[in-house]
Amino acid sequence: MMPADWPMWLTLAVAMGLLLSLAFRVAATDLLVLSSLAILVLVQDLTGNPDLPTPLDAAAGFGNKGLVTIALLFAVVTGLEMTGGTELATGWLLSGAKNLRSAQLRMLLPVAALSGFLNNTPVVAALLPVVHDLAKRLQISPSRLLLPLSYAAILGGMCTLMGTSTNLLVRDLYIGKNQELGDLAFFTPAVVGIPATLLGLCYIIFASKWLLPERKPAVSASDDPQKYTVEMQVDPTGPLVGKTIQQAGLRALAGLYVAEIQRADGRIEAAKPDQRIYGEDIMILVGALDSVVDLRKIRGLITPDEQTRKLEVPAWRRTLVEAVVSPRCSLIGKTIREGKFRSNYNAAVVAVARGGDRLEGKLGDVRIRPGDVLLLEASPSFLHRQRGLSDFYLVSTVERGEVRRHERAGIAIAITLAMVIFAALNIVSILTAALVACVAMVGFRCCTTTEARRSLDWSVLIVIGAAIGMGNAMTKSGAANAIADGLMQLAGASPIAALAAVYVATVICTELVTNSAAAAIMFPIAWAAAGPLGMPPESLVVCIMVAASASFLTPFGYQTNTMVYGVGGYQLRDYIVFGLPLSLIVFATAMVMLSWRYELAF
Template structure:
């Protein structure tokens, strides 16, 4: 017979599940409201069967939660330096077909997600996938959902691959401290299940996505831009593109962008062929839409002619892209960009010029400015404020694309994260310490600023985790977890295998309804209690590890809806998906992970 505290805890957890699944309010507000109900009840009634205020909010000091925040900050340096593109671009640029692109994308992503929190990995790779889909002439919907799923699968393989694993590992250590007979998980312990699930899952996605994933258009699309920008870039001396063909350099597959001419010391090439080899200091005149011009800036080895951008009185990490429309009052009208000394006059470098659909010939600096010309500029953020009040331009607006601001520090970011993974995986440093040092190093070495690192942290995720830990503690203290566990044992008929299946499925359903973090925290005490209710033939107590591992894997196995896992939600709008796409493509993946779990867990972690 459950006491009123247990019924209240169960009701609060159920309300949280229902409200999160129906998206009636922001998830962090719902989580805090539910936690607040329990704290209020304990304060008013003074009962010992509900967590005290200090116990309820103790989750916000949880080591795993802090580690997740630091991992977000650490990966920000990779994002802002273009380190992800540096690490994967050499492989992805060679993709020519959808199957080739998926193979070259999903395998490295799954491997990378085993050592980096998969949420920021997906965040950093979404622009890369967008570029890749343009190059192969396919919709990004064929790549984005597999990207999310591959990151989830890869994240199952190590303790730091996903915050879910960190949370469960932290709960195990707390249980051990309380005297529960458990063994702490090693860094690669989840790989017993994660690795085979990833192999089978990635193979399934590569071979079946063409039939199960439709071509979708993004939910928000700017459409075709009628403006044709003329942009001038220079092949950096001794840079990565010297000696490469136009095809290999990735200059042929940006949609709507073409090379108008190549200017060299020994002449001009007006119609360059794909196999034309680029030389040091070649000047390329290209024509295309804004999106492709911005994508062009991500290709390493291309610089502004005469390195105009680096001559600005603004450090690279502070610059941004700005569109500005020339007004009749601009003092440079009738002058060429070079004659008007645009850079010195405005402390901004002209990246490209558009005049309707007109195509310019010759160098960018020789273009004479006219009223209505649209200039794409590289400038400081203050340019926006100064020039929006100036009469020289009709309109000044920031271009949101092109987040890579410090490409020269990409290798530094890659090395920092590699050292973080190495020190954490070998046990030389704790995961928290390694993540902390990596985050500090990213800011100190100017891979990102402290404000960028702070903005990269998904605070709503951390708030939900902390509140879910408090609600999970209420389920344990009040005895509600015991009651649920006994119900599962009754349904399973005392069979360890059926109990394992019931816990896995219940956790997976919770994950789809709420979030992976909340599901792991809420199901952990239930799994622990279910194991305590199973006894072997000789009265031997059941090992709780199999059921805890089922919670760990089941909480990450979110493939059926866009709502259960952060990365699924991130690609939802960008890929133009419908909820049915997740069900149709994700159900076989859920069955694969379930089957692997049921086969592997009893072998690696025996029940008795």
């Protein structure tokens, strides 16, 4: 005989399994969240138990207004990207930067401001090339700018309902719970967001000098040669056959050295100066971008398997592109050889870098991971096409191309400003403003319908929709109330302690799951805890908004952190050392401001 509360225990078990599988990255986030929801729906269908989500309950999350608004904002930002509107809005300010401190001040303030009114993830994606070029111009390590860029975007996104997908989602869940409470104001999160952003930016600017090491970027002209792996083959008919590595001049290359040689029979040998090389040997070298370009000019070395010679583009029209693998890339988990870059992208992988690691073995056997930096030889159209498909976060091209439709950048900026003003003044709803702006971007040819359609981050949207279903299941099964009871026992009768417990639990979920999924799962728990403690529900709602965005400790809790991980050459400990003080600053600010705003007792 099964106990009456078995649906609650099943839901808790599935939720814990989801958290663990996400923590160990068993599979893609969207697949894991969908699978967890599918288990609960399947059991409900088989048993008919009313305490588990029905198929209709599961599907409800995908019709959520917040989710639709997020999708529309992706298309709006595409209009800015495809016209160079973001660069136009920030380039004039960044062009005056003379040193690191000046660059950080000129970059962080506008980025935080922009992120308050646009979804912060595409803002960072659009500014990556701008910041990367700024670092090159100032001759400083991009690591001094990229992680601060991500953190500033996260902080700015906390200030308004439109700044991050998390805030839009929580707002819609809040309205759905109790229509009598009405809507949240556009600047409701600003009570915590603005002071947290100001304090956070001060910390970033003054502490980065000591706490943020000057990492070498994964792909850079001044790169540490032990971070970038490239592979070349000895031409059997070329002049290098039979020579030693020393005689071939491969020991004299600046910023580049031969690490290993793979013989024609598959044997891999450590490279020594007096070692002879033969036709069809694969030379595995490690070095910097400029050195790789020079290496390709040496007679007698060719790209393995002649991939670049099979490209459907004349050699004189090709360009080298630095691309960071997006978490949405369909090739994740496959080897470079299995990725079939030539047929899928009309591009060839020249080299690959992964953080500070030197990759072992043949280039074609390297399995692709999010954050990997690839150096590709491709057609000039690759930059435009992949920006639409979002398989890669494109950093820059070695030979920079012009931005398309730049004459419409002013129109794109005007449409975006109009959307923000109308939504902020509550003239129309955020959904309506985003919908009209999306149509205007296409109508005024700032982007095409195809580009707008391709801009949708389906992985993010699927995670949000499925996570809403999981949150509903937590409420329906009684699991949310059970966890809330546990939090109240932990907090005693103190609303501040309850607020702190919800905040910490949400931050932990965010680092393990992702921000939107953490918010959807924690919302019903916080809502159940508010009533017995006599707390205004809005206080816990704002607490979740801030905590779900406050992901500063890992490269994977927030998309912007993942985007800068590989290209900045960061290590995991950089996020912990630099992000932990910032997390504590935001936590303390949230506790003080929420207790003051909602008159909560200790």
